[in-house]
Amino acid sequence: QVQLVQSGAEVKQPGASVKVSCKASGYTFSNYYIHWVRQAPGQGLEWMGIINPSDGSTRYVQKFQGRVTMTRDMSTRTVYMELSRLRSDETAVYYCARDRDIIVVPAGIVVGRNWFDPWGQGTLVTVSS
Amino acid sequence: SYELTQPPSVSVSPGQTAGITCSGDNLGEKYACWFQQKPGQSPLLVIYQDSKRPSGIPERFSGSNSGNTATLTISGTQAMDEADYYCQAWDNNTAVFGGGTKLTVL
Numbered sequence: 436q437v438q439l440v441q442s443g444a445e446v447k448q449p450g451a452s453v454k455v456s457c458k459a460s461g462y463t464f465s466n467y468y469i470h471w472v473r474q475a476p477g478q479g480l481e482w483m484g485i486i487n488p489s490d491g492s493t494r495y496v497q498k499f500q501g502r503v504t505m506t507r508d509m510s511t512r513t514v515y516m517e518l519s520r521l522r523s524d525e526t527a528v529y530y531c532a533r534d535r536d537i538i539v540v541p542a543g544i545v546v547g548r549n550w551f552d553p554w555g556q557g558t559l560v561t562v563s564s
Numbered sequence: 565s566y567e568l569t570q571p572p573s574v575s576v577s578p579g580q581t582a583g584i585t586c587s588g589d590n591l592g593e594k595y596a597c598w599f600q601q602k603p604g605q606s607p608l609l610v611i612y613q614d615s616k617r618p619s620g621i622p623e624r625f626s627g628s629n630s631g632n633t634a635t636l637t638i639s640g641t642q643a644m645d646e647a648d649y650y651c652q653a654w655d656n657n658t659a660v661f662g663g664g665t666k667l668t669v670l
Binding site: 470472479480481482494496530532535546547548549550551552553554555556557 | 595597599606607608609612613618650652654657658659660661662663664
């Protein structure tokens with residue numbers, strides 16, 4: 436079955452970087468976008484961006500531009516999300532989620548009819564001095 | 565930026581029908597979806613493209629979207645449906661989530 440397994444919890448100091456991994460199995464890795472969504476403790480969901488594993492193209496939410504990098508490793512079927520210059524208010528669970536529907540256009544990113552299904556188990560990133 | 569507004573909480577008695585709303589400017593012109601999240605778990609897609617149910621989601625979950633409001637309806641609500649529910653839509657190439665609604669079954 437389709438499964439996304441994320442890396443373990445991290446504790447980082449303010450100003451540091453964190454890199455979270457998301458290993459996919461149970462489907463053709465290059466055929467589905469992967470999204471990253473975060474959730475601060477007791478708060479709602481916030482979309483961070485998307486990567487097309489087929490060609491590595493990405494789209495990030497403007498507020499994260501310059502601080503977030505999403506990459507993929509085709510050999511290990513793993514997607515990574517790195518967030519730099521962490522702040523204490525960015526303590527959150529970071530989730531990866533696969534697009535429900537297969538990519539129609541192999542290159543680039545097309546959004547607007549994307550549904551997040553399934554999700555990884557989440558990675559708690561704690562930012563504290 | 566685009567905003568989706570949900571009521572913070574909704575209560576329903578077991579076996580009754582629960583309705584959770586999600587409001588946004590001209591939301592009916594976009595596609596809406598809904599996620600269920602139980603404590604300590606990842607979100608689960610329960611409705612997509614306004615009214616479609618993924619496989620494995622019970623038929624008691626249904627959705628609609630018109631005008632400025634999308635609605636998640638749970639018919640014959642069960643204790644296991646107690647959870648937080650989030651709506652989501654796309655605006656200007658960005659995924660936007662509602663603030664979430666805590667559904668209490670009592």
